[in-house]
Amino acid sequence: MCFSISRQRRAEERRREEELRRKKEEEEKMPCFRIRRNLAAYEMEEGRRMRMAKQARAERNAKAADKGKEKKKRLEEDVRKEREKMRREEEEKRLRAEKEKERKKREAEAKRKREEEGKEKKRQDELKKKKNAKRK
Numbered sequence: 001m002c003f004s005i006s007r008q009r010r011a012e013e014r015r016r017e018e019e020l021r022r023k024k025e026e027e028e029k030m031p032c033f034r035i036r037r038n039l040a041a042y043e044m045e046e047g048r049r050m051r052m053a054k055q056a057r058a059e060r061n062a063k064a065a066d067k068g069k070e071k072k073k074r075l076e077e078d079v080r081k082e083r084e085k086m087r088r089e090e091e092e093k094r095l096r097a098e099k100e101k102e103r104k105k106r107e108a109e110a111k112r113k114r115e116e117e118g119k120e121k122k123r124q125d126e127l128k129k130k131k132n133a134k135r136k
Helices: 002-029 031-135
Strands: none
Touching (some): 002 031
């Protein structure tokens, strides 16, 4: 008895599976099923394309960011060089101004000495003339 019950269960199970398979095959033959299947395939493909596009965008953005950083670094380097150059030029200008000031000071001192020597010589010449005039 037990043997026949299990056989019946297996037969029912096979029958159910067979019905499900037949229904599935019939559904697959129906246009709406094909449309759904094609739509699912299209959506999967579209999702794959979107992921690839997103990844490509991310790569482009990363490259652009790297370029921006590199450009900024180059600009900072150029600015630093320019500032250093300006600092050197200002230092040279200051040194030239100092030398010019020293030169003018020496020239003024030399001119003053010449004037004093000229006055002294003139005074001594006048004294000599007076002495010579007194002697005569």
